[in-house]
Amino acid sequence: MKLLVCGGAGFIGSAFVRRRLHQTADSIVVLDKLTYAGNLANLADIERDPSMAGRYRFVQGDIADPTIVVKLVTEADVDAVVNFAAESHVDRSILDAEAFLRTGVIGVHVLLEATRALAAERAANGKPAPRFLQVSTDEVYGSVPTGQSVETDLLAPASPYSAAKAAGELLVQAYRTTYGLDALITRGSNTYGPFQYPEKVVPLFITNALQGLPLPLYGDGLQRRDWLHVDDHADAIGAVLDRGEPGGIYNVPGTGERTNVDLTRTILAQLDKPWSLVRTVEDRAGHDRRYAMDGSRLAALGWSHQVAFEAGLAETVAWYRDHEAWWRPLLNADWADYYDRQYGKRLAESVPGA
Numbered sequence: 001m002k003l004l005v006c007g008g009a010g011f012i013g014s015a016f017v018r019r020r021l022h023q024t025a026d027s028i029v030v031l032d033k034l035t036y037a038g039n040l041a042n043l044a045d046i047e048r049d050p051s052m053a054g055r056y057r058f059v060q061g062d063i064a065d066p067t068i069v070v071k072l073v074t075e076a077d078v079d080a081v082v083n084f085a086a087e088s089h090v091d092r093s094i095l096d097a098e099a100f101l102r103t104g105v106i107g108v109h110v111l112l113e114a115t116r117a118l119a120a121e122r123a124a125n126g127k128p129a130p131r132f133l134q135v136s137t138d139e140v141y142g143s144v145p146t147g148q149s150v151e152t153d154l155l156a157p158a159s160p161y162s163a164a165k166a167a168g169e170l171l172v173q174a175y176r177t178t179y180g181l182d183a184l185i186t187r188g189s190n191t192y193g194p195f196q197y198p199e200k201v202v203p204l205f206i207t208n209a210l211q212g213l214p215l216p217l218y219g220d221g222l223q224r225r226d227w228l229h230v231d232d233h234a235d236a237i238g239a240v241l242d243r244g245e246p247g248g249i250y251n252v253p254g255t256g257e258r259t260n261v262d263l264t265r266t267i268l269a270q271l272d273k274p275w276s277l278v279r280t281v282e283d284r285a286g287h288d289r290r291y292a293m294d295g296s297r298l299a300a301l302g303w304s305h306q307v308a309f310e311a312g313l314a315e316t317v318a319w320y321r322d323h324e325a326w327w328r329p330l331l332n333a334d335w336a337d338y339y340d341r342q343y344g345k346r347l348a349e350s351v352p353g354a
Helices: 009-023 040-048 066-073 088-093 098-124 160-179 201-211 228-245 260-271 309-322 324-330 332-349
Strands: 002-006 027-032 056-060 080-083 132-136 182-188 214-220 224-226 248-250 257-259 279-282
Touching: 009 027, 040 257, 056 132, 056 279, 066 098, 066 201, 066 228, 066 279, 080 098, 080 228, 080 257, 088 160, 088 248, 088 332, 098 160, 098 257, 098 279, 132 160, 132 228, 160 182, 182 228, 201 214, 201 260, 201 324, 214 332, 228 248, 260 309, 279 332, 309 324
Parallel strands: 002 027, 002 080, 027 056, 080 132, 132 182, 182 248, 214 279
Antiparallel strands: 224 257
């Protein structure tokens, strides 16, 4: 297939591109705006590998720009659009929501319109319709006190980030219902692994611990998340792209729930760092207490986890320890400004972790 992968220089998107080119004969065009979390270094292995480089092209651009999107979707006559592009950090959405709405709503609309135009053109020429796959998040369900979310549950997003993702999903479903677009949605659990920008809790705590800096643990640390390795997440998206039912929504669960306290203890133990680095800080506003999803619908496509949490986290810790040359340049002036806005006051008022 010919794929347009939007946000393909980001964390999960780049994992999908690397694995897809390695596992299939597909050709991929990556469209990425290269905001702070988009990083061409994430795709460097592809450019160095002659078996993949000839089937890969990178274009810098914004999914909310119709001029670029129409050219890449319709003129290239792609077989599928896979959209990872998103502002994805809840903390940043609380500080400034506008960018999340532009990418998560306007950008999705632009992609859908271009895909709809291509579908009409292909239908007129007797060719199969292109697929559109929107990569979303378990956070659209809101906090789940007990049990597991299923794909038919009502959405109850609690942050500007998850609200933008939910709005994007509703647009995708509307285009499926109104225009018959061959559209699918995946909802992934909290994802971890190599190449993740250090604002998220796993790489933040690893890189802070490596530097001997405090680990800012929100509230009582008993928020629960179901952790999913990035390779499993990427392969699940591939399975949905290849075998998903048109209009289908698929949860991508992790391999087991952990509290943030348990996660922190495991990271520190693997780095042989003391608990004294942990600081209890003011909790995030509207912090969801728990996420959990049922993955039966995805399992029916033949997908299953390949990376256990314990092994995957140990591999991730080792990767950051061995790849300081990747993450150290990211801790620049923009990072310092964000970190101070998000954690400066919190850390000044923090107490030692319990």
